């Protein structure tokens with residue numbers, strides 16, 4: 001469980017990126033932070049692994065106040081996946097995946113074996129192990145990024161717009177893959193996106209943010225769709241716009257999100273124990 005308790009972040013130039021943020025992120029579920037540009041999503045995410053330290057308040061992981069933990073050690077114990085994958089261009093796929101385990105002292109053969117297993121996990125053919133990032137498609141690069149995030153077998157996986165830069169079809173494949181991986185691995189995932197459809201598809205808990213990290217609404221996708229808190233949420237969710245007029249329907253015993261044209265926009269987590 002990750003707990004934000006009255007957390008604020010003011011950058012040295014005076015920007016108040018996050019203003020008195022309070023939230024609990026339950027373990028083994030996916031929390032999605034969604035909001036427009038500059039609402040503080042990335043700042044909130046980076047405070048969890050101490051890439052950014054708050055100027056007020058505290059963050060706990062289970063019972064540990066993270067300000068008491070050593071930042072490098074903390075960072076290496078938490079998976080981090082970013083947009084544009086952040087892969088090292090002069091290292092092969094296998095070496096990219098094994099970066100953090102190697103830094104943490106895992107021996108090369110063991111790290112390589114594990115990297116190949118992780119390629120299976122994220123749906124990458126092992127024959128790509130010796131390629132360099134520039135020899136992969138954008139979607140394959142993002143899969144390598146996810147594998148690298150999982151390489152330390154973290155309890156927590158932070159994902160900052162990981163699928164933002166790929167085309168819609170590949171994006172949809174990657175989203176479905178993440179749903180599958182999460183069903184198997186049950187990590188505590190914190191996922192940042194601009195895209196409300198992606199948020200509803202992936203989130204057990206969805207947090208809609210306004211400027212300053214102010215929470216407009218937090219809840220399950222079903223809660224937010226059924227009872228948008230105010231006009232801001234309504235507009236963001238697109239409840240009053242044609243194609244995005246999302247509603248929930250039961251199909252074959254599962255809850256699905258259907259858009260204004262009747263197209264299935266996503267499947268909600270059905271809460272089935274894994």
Ligand SMILES: Nc1ncnc2c1ncn2[C@@H]1O[C@H](COP(=O)(O)OP(=O)(O)OP(=O)(O)O)[C@@H](O)[C@H]1O
Pocket residue numbers: 011012013015016017035036037038039040041042043044194
């Ligand atoms: N290092 C910094 N120094 C000063 N201001 C910053 C810094 N990093 C972020 N900010 C500001 O803090 C606010 C929140 O930024 P943040 O990147 O957390 O938002 P975001 O919701 O992730 O935006 P985006 O979706 O565009 O990535 C913005 O006003 C941004 O300009």
